[in-house]
Amino acid sequence: MENTQFRLAARPVGMTKDSDWQVTREAVRELADGEVLVKTQYLSLDPAMRGWMNEGKSYIRPVAIGEVMRAGGLGEVIASKSARFAVGDQVAGGLGVQQYWIGAADDRSAALTKIDTRLAPATTWLNTLGMPGMTAYFGLLEVGQPKAGETVLVSGAAGAVGQTVGQVAKQLGCRVVGIAGGKDKCDFVVNELGFDACIDYKGSDVRAGLKEHCPNGVDVYFDNVGGEILDMVLTRINLKARIVVCGAISQYNNTTPVKGPANYLALLVNRARMEGMVVFDYADRYHVAVAALGKWLQEGKIKSREDVVRGIENFPQALNMLFEGKNFGKLVLQVA
Amino acid sequence: MENTQFRLAARPVGMTKDSDWQVTREAVRELADGEVLVKTQYLSLDPAMRGWMNEGKSYIRPVAIGEVMRAGGLGEVIASKSARFAVGDQVAGGLGVQQYWIGAADDRSAALTKIDTRLAPATTWLNTLGMPGMTAYFGLLEVGQPKAGETVLVSGAAGAVGQTVGQVAKQLGCRVVGIAGGKDKCDFVVNELGFDACIDYKGSDVRAGLKEHCPNGVDVYFDNVGGEILDMVLTRINLKARIVVCGAISQYNNTTPVKGPANYLALLVNRARMEGMVVFDYADRYHVAVAALGKWLQEGKIKSREDVVRGIENFPQALNMLFEGKNFGKLVLQVA
The missing domain is CATH 3.90.180.10 (Medium-chain alcohol dehydrogenases, catalytic domain)
Known part of the structure; x- marks a missing residue:
């Protein structure tokens, strides 16, 4: 063989x-x-x-x-x-x-x-029941700490982690806005996954989209992409906002230095924080997330x-x- | 008149x-x-x-x-x-x-x-008993949350906020390293204020200084300066490090965009956070800080x-x- x-x-x-x-x-x-x-x-x-x-x-x-x-x-x-x-x-x-x-x-x-x-x-x-789901669950709940009624923004919204972040945030009673590339993905995110809105970073002006779809600002930003989008989001964060640094897919193939967030002083102005997470830290509690996500999947409340x-x-x-x-x-x- | x-x-x-x-x-x-x-x-x-x-x-x-x-x-x-x-x-x-x-x-x-x-x-x-002292006290204790034995690094170490940050961190049993401009300031920070070490950013290699004086990495970085120094520090932070974003004096007179921290993904790798603070948020507890700092001043434990x-x-x-x-x-x- x-x-x-x-x-x-x-x-x-x-x-x-x-x-x-x-x-x-x-x-x-x-x-x-x-x-x-x-x-x-x-x-x-x-x-x-x-x-x-x-x-x-x-x-x-x-x-x-x-x-x-x-x-x-x-x-x-x-x-x-x-x-x-x-x-x-x-x-x-x-x-x-x-x-x-x-x-x-x-x-x-x-x-x-x-x-x-x-x-x-x-x-x-x-x-949903593997690493992306575990990343979404613990990153959102433990680092993002969203409260019902808050606005949760997630980039890579149609992707593995993003889809679960947004759907879990909806289960928690948040307003959920995604960012994804292309109309098809955005339609899917809104119509199939139940996000409140989705901003097409390829086909529309992200800055205008943030203003339109996050009229009360951003309380939690779950960032999978980094780069220019992170910088734009920083101009829209609320007091005490939490930015979950999960990844920066826009920067992984850089041959030039990573673009740091020029607007990071928005953290100061808004007493906000930006915090990194690595899913392996939560390994002893994966079973908790599998149970919660598995139940929502079986009840048809979230999709994979x-x-x-x-x-x-x-x-x-x-x-x-x-x-x-x-x-x-x-x-x-x-x-x- | x-x-x-x-x-x-x-x-x-x-x-x-x-x-x-x-x-x-x-x-x-x-x-x-x-x-x-x-x-x-x-x-x-x-x-x-x-x-x-x-x-x-x-x-x-x-x-x-x-x-x-x-x-x-x-x-x-x-x-x-x-x-x-x-x-x-x-x-x-x-x-x-x-x-x-x-x-x-x-x-x-x-x-x-x-x-x-x-x-x-x-x-x-x-x-010490005014805004800089209040900023130092609450920024360090509430946002930085240092524990005895940890390494606390502070930029602008001879300045208004930095001098108190470092001296309070010493009172808490931390290893305290400053960053300041010039030999005179560094000597003052070590000899008069009692920091364990001070890196002269004007006269020496900061990267080498960080390696030498923070051999166990950085647990808390109290940042008053931003810019290149923040980026260098990001390469030396420990797991679960806390970066207090208090200011960015290196960037305040920029006529070009602020330099964002290119190494911010160190937050992800180290599950670390970067958090902004504004002193006014603690106004209802200034009297607590004045009492604590006033006592240390009178006992000669800290200087102003x-x-x-x-x-x-x-x-x-x-x-x-x-x-x-x-x-x-x-x-x-x-x-x-």
């Missing part, structure tokens, strides 16, 4: 190119005691992956040159020499960009956990939208879709 | 120039019932004054063209038709850049309060250093000293 793998061949400059990847094919080896073999079904493609490819100190060690690219995924246990997992178990974990994951059942970096595909479809476990690209061979192009805004919903790569 | 006043003649571009001011001399009018006449002794010169001269929404309305420049100060009541103040009372309040203040004893924008010059010398009431310039006619040049880093300690203008 052959395992196709994408390994990091070079540290990308700007957008990743084909030459940044090395495709290897190796035979799947025999299992040792305590190990399991997982056949990858779906991989999660996330903006954060671009950061993992860079050198330098961050919240997680960089992927090494020659190493299989890190990625979260879902798969099926197809062989097991561990009592923890049985053949046929559906699992989520750090499977990497490859067709098969092999390793100790209790490997800490893979952190395999069983998932229940009766509660939600498999791809939802990479979205994934954009599935097929074929592991399409991994490089699929990853770049994130940075071109071409995905519509949580981007997932179907491997098997 | 003639009252010399400095009125705003034009909104400055960059550093203020003589032509931005109009000097008027008007007769002091008779008191109406409920009014008092205060003879200005000292005026507080603060970086924030530069912001008050600009148009646009801020935490306080801009000074109008033709209006007497806003300034806090100390003076003596020399005539009174109010039961609240008697002739001879020493008062602090928003006296403006003028020799005499006349108005209702309960005028809200002047907010006159009696001060006790037996507790501390008059100029200390514009420094003022830099006194004499003569109201020197107001324009004295104000600019702040932005050239020429003041050594809290800058005060002696009017009478």
Whole structure:
């Protein structure tokens, strides 16, 4: 049995190119005691992956040159020499960009956990019930701390994290405004996800949109994009506003220095704060978020939208879709 | 009796120039019932004054063209038709850049309060026991929230706010590192104020200084300067660090857009926050800070250093000293 793998061949400059990847094919080896073999079904493609490819100190060690690219995924246990997992178990974990994951059942970096595909479809476990959902839930509740009646603004509103941020904020009784690229995404965000409004940053004037749709200012801004939009939002924040720094997708492929928020002194004027979050800090409470989000999903109160690209061979192009805004919903790569 | 006043003649571009001011001399009018006449002794010169001269929404309305420049100060009541103040009372309040203040004893924008010059010398009431001290105390304790053993870094360390931030942090058991301009100021900060170290941003490499003097990283950064130094500090913050955005003196005279902190994504990596503060929010608890700081002053545990310039006619040049880093300690203008 052959395992196709994408390994990091070079540290990308700007957008990743084909030459940044090395495709290897190796035979799947025999299992040792305590190990399991997982056949990858779906991989999660996330903006954060671009950061993992860079050198330098961050919240997680960089992927090494020659190493299989890190990625979260879902798969099926197809062989097991561990009592923890049985053949046929559906699992989520750090499977990497490859067709098969092999390793100790209790490997800490893979952190395999069983998932229940009766509660939600498999791809939802990479979205609302996976890392994006956990990021949205804890980032919004713990860092953003929205109160009913407040205005919550979220960028990347049709994306994996943004869709759940906005829908959870609606459940909390907030006015929710999204920012997304293109009319189709904005229509989806309003009509399907139930946001109060959505500003099309590609087809309209964001500054005017903020004035129109956030007439009482912005109390919580959940930022996935950074850059110019963050700067515009800073001019609209309220007293004691909270800006959740979740990501800055507009800046991840920069070959020039990151654009810092020139209007950051709005934090002073408004006694506001800007705070970073990393989802892993909340790992011991993921089950709380899965329970809450799972219930809302089952009750039809929130929705989960994934954009599935097929074929592991399409991994490089699929990853770049994130940075071109071409995905519509949580981007997932179907491997098997 | 003639009252010399400095009125705003034009909104400055960059550093203020003589032509931005109009000097008027008007007769002091008779008191109406409920009014008092205060003879200005000292005026507080603060970086924030530069912001008050600009148009646009801020935490306080801009000074109008033709209006007497806003300034806090100390003076003596020399005539009174109010039961609240008697002739001879020493008062602090928003006296403006003028020799005499006349108005209702309960005028809200002047907010006159009696001060006790037996507790501390008059100029200390514009420094440690005045707005700079209140800013330092509440900004550090409420926003910075330092814990014993943590590293607290403060820019503008020899300035009005910085000197008290650092000394209070020492009282709390923190490692305290200052940033100041020039060897004299740094020596003063370490030898007189008791900071553990001070980095000379004019005469040494700040990046190297941060590595040397904050070997365990920075837990609290109390920022009075913004700009490049803020960006360098962001590369040295610890997990869960707190950056208190108190000011950005390096940016107040910009004629180009403010330089935003390009390294702000360090907030994400470190789950850190950056939060603005405005001292007026704590007005109902100033008495708490005055009691605490007054006690430390009397016990000799903290010091108050003022830099006194004499003569109201020197107001324009004295104000600019702040932005050239020429003041050594809290800058005060002696009017009478």
